[in-house]
Ligand code: NAI
């Protein structure tokens with residue numbers, strides 16, 4: 001199915017419906033924290049929203065929604081899941097540091113299955129939930145952009161790094177466009193001092209996903225998913241064509257965060273951009 005991806009101006013309000021919605025948009029990881037947020041907010045972006053997860057999803061919320069349970073590690077099931085969709089927002093997978101064997105199934109095989117299905121079924125655009133943990137071993141006093149060599153901080157970060165390589169390959173080889181969003185910390189509120197720098201509000205996430213779906217000619221773009229916090233470590237000028245203009249800042253939470261007990265200067269959460277993830281493992285010794 002051919003669908004033209006069109007952008008509305010970047011100054012448009014984040015929740016605006018696009019001028020030409022997608023026919024059928026697949027949202028993986030729809031039962032998760034961000035999946036539940038985007039399940040609501042992506043509805044105006046497509047005539048049909050197909051929501052998927054390995055965890056319970058509840059009933060479809062109306063004729064505009066399709067509920068499609070699926071294990072991303074199951075290649076045949078993912079192939080069927082993607083059939084009929086013109087774009088995918090891929091949030092599904094393990095979202096924390098875990099032993100390699102678990103990450104391998106859900107994240108590494110999962111993203112391969114997704115791109116293979118996208119190729120087979122003519123999907124034009126993927127929005128991939130990458131993570132700041134692909135660059136987690138940069139120190140907090142460094143400023144980097146999307147071209148900085150990756151420094152994953154664990155098997156989880158490695159899987160996201162692999163996902164970004166997958167995205168680049170499927171663009172170069174098959175012309176499937178992807179925006180890889182290196183999400184910082186997307187929760188209702190920042191939870192600690194590090195997140196004052198890494199926080200991405202749900203409103204800004206929604207705007208960024210919208211721009212990632214509808215901006216024409218993105219090829220494979222890597223963008224940092226971070227709000228307009230007073231201090232950020234990431235430079236998004238290489239992704240300026242997305243027109244992402246974050247509206248929120250963590251600053252209004254500063255007083256409550258700074259009331260928390262101080263963090264020791266040698267604590268990884270005070271040293272590295274990836275925070276505590278840099279000190280996890282080894283597993284299974
Ligand atoms: P989450 O853990 O709440 O949601 C992930 C969902 O993926 C879960 O509902 C889970 O059941 C599903 N899933 C796991 N294994 C699966 C499998 N084998 N097959 C199908 N579904 C499977 O994570 P959250 O916070 O909603 O994050 C969404 C995405 O964004 C994840 O890919 C995560 O890595 C990424 N991300 C999130 C950040 C955040 O701050 N929330 C920061 C950086 C990246």
Ligand code: 15L
Nearest residue numbers: 095096131132133184185198
């Ligand atoms: C992530 O990649 C995780 O999915 C999320 O749960 C947070 O830990 C976030 O990074 C973060 O770095 O704060």
